[in-house]
Amino acid sequence: MTTPKHAQLAAVLRARIAADDFPDGRLPSESELMKEHAMSRTTVRSALKELQNEGLLRSASGVGYFVRRFEHFSYRPQDDFRAVATIQDADSFTQAAAKRNPTQQIEVGIVRAPKDVARRLRIAEGDSVVVRRRYRSLDGVPYQINVSYYPLDIVSGTDVMVPQDIVRGANQLLADHGYAQVRALDEIWFRMPKPEEARWLDIGPGIPVAEHVITGFTADDQAVRMVRVILPGDRNVITFDRVHPDHERASRP
């Protein structure tokens, strides 16, 4: 009933990482750890793998192991709502990221609604929906995958279907067509990425993603928009501001 050797080494290294004991962020090589701790390479690698899967380390083939550094960018879903017509697509991502060279790659299409989309938009599974898929980066680093779904009859013939930035912003566009959104439901899961997501977001092992699903409703309580945002955990903090329902609107910092 003793602790396995690989777990012992993992614990030692975890403590040293927490104590910032690798100032240059570089760990000893596998062979050095083998000598220092009198273990086989397999056991050393097992310990290092464990730390990688905790998101504490990354490995570079032919180079070495390094302590992960995080920089979190604030993701504010509420900006979607506050957005007004500006020269840019004025949602949370574009607005907050103005100075960090935001780029995005847009694909637009018409597909049959999958089950989860149909349920949220309150349409039948297989009904046609317009889908806008956006892969968005900051300074060349991918920060989110954003997939929006709209019922076809609502947006057909509008700029939503053009694979370019929507100058007014998608919400303003919907409002201009008589579908102003006054309420949104946010659902957030957090899980490990699927292989395609990991590839697109350039995520290493041990880094989870959040899946943020927004459903937008009109004053008539009609669901007119569903968005699925995939966020890599090493680069995002999700932020909300809330005021008590009984309290008049407060100023926002």
Place this chain on the structure above:
Amino acid sequence: MTTPKHAQLAAVLRARIAADDFPDGRLPSESELMKEHAMSRTTVRSALKELQNEGLLRSASGVGYFVRRFEHFSYRPQDDFRAVATIQDADSFTQAAAKRNPTQQIEVGIVRAPKDVARRLRIAEGDSVVVRRRYRSLDGVPYQINVSYYPLDIVSGTDVMVPQDIVRGANQLLADHGYAQVRALDEIWFRMPKPEEARWLDIGPGIPVAEHVITGFTADDQAVRMVRVILPGDRNVITFDRVHPDHERASRP
């Protein structure tokens, strides 16, 4: 430039899992996979490890490998705010979970404020704060770790310092002492659990956690409460309702 054998096996199994090809949820044993795919045990184990770290599989020593099943419980931070005096501590967890045998273990103490707490409560690092640590379960299954911090001068001598349920609810208690909260800031990170968190929440490999930090403010914009909630990703969805700031309050479903 070919795909490694372990990755090939992982891809095959991943596809079979997605197609629900293991009706009883049980995978072939390691030795069966070795025969079927003509690989060494190490390679087979490497593939299975990969899928475990994606949260798709769990292993049971001496038994086998199984497909993970998820059941997500809705975590609604806004209930904290809407809470009024009831017979129970009326926050999001207790209220929503009433029928699922909620239990919690409470520890209360006075500690020196760590850096992140001090910053959010706008006090000096090392100032005394009251900390309430709650480990909360549903039907015996751990669902969250909830750690609340209060500036000592605000809550000293109140029920906050008693290691029991606060009958009125902590927010109502603060309000009764003249510190009604009207605004909250939510910050949500998602990452792999620390070993203690994994132990307490009974999390296997490949399951991330969300760290939800709430900071509560009075009408004078004084920070009176900071809460850190740790949520296991296989058992929680975070849910928010939002109404457009220009729109009168809508009814909530």
Place this chain on the structure above:
DNA sequence: CAGTGGTCTAGACCACATC
């Protein structure tokens, strides 16, 4: 008891980065 996964070893070859 037989079968399962967990641990550990020694050794080999490879692709890659660095100097």
Place this chain on the structure above:
DNA sequence: ATGTGGTCTAGACCACTGT
């Protein structure tokens, strides 16, 4: 050329679970 991590093998012992 050397050193790094990535892949793969064969074999061994163990603890545990099921019958």
